[in-house]
Amino acid sequence: MKIGELARETGVSVRLLRYYEEQGLLDSERTPGGQRVYGPDAPAVVRRIRALLGAGLPTRVIAEVLDCVCGSEAEIEPCLNPMLVARLDAIDEKIHDLQGTRSSLAALVAVTEGRQLATAD
Structure with a gap:
């Protein structure tokens, strides 16, 4: 899915999605034309990021623990x-x-x- 689609599906701005990517929280591939393309798990990852931010965790901590989040946004190891x-x-x-x-x-x-x-x- 393209960045605009991900933004619409998650309610997170394109600018913020780019920031998440810069912080190492979200991964994308690039098309030959240079557009970002996200995998099918990207909406769940964005929801997890939002849940962790909502709990007051800074992005540097989220980058360290994001792989330990499993299942829904609220489930952690x-x-x-x-x-x-x-x-x-x-x-x-x-x-x-x-x-x-x-x-x-x-x-x-x-x-x-x-x-x-x-x-x-």
Whole structure:
């Protein structure tokens, strides 16, 4: 399938598909005329890339783990679980830090405005 067809089928822009290819996430062949042609598995690969990006993984990490994704977009090999748990823990820590920052800022705003703001749970 050509790049335009892949873009239509996956809802991902042609520009983004080219970027995925530059990052080593997506493979294509070239026709004698220089057009990109993707294999029949390309739509599934793009959906996996999108799922991993949606989970907050950067493209450099996705390039390392994409071969460990199997089946549907959400199925991964068990060997990836520790890495994903570590990423989840890091996100939880950032959320905790941001909640503390928000509370401190809300307290400062409350003092300057002479009122108390609701804090996030």
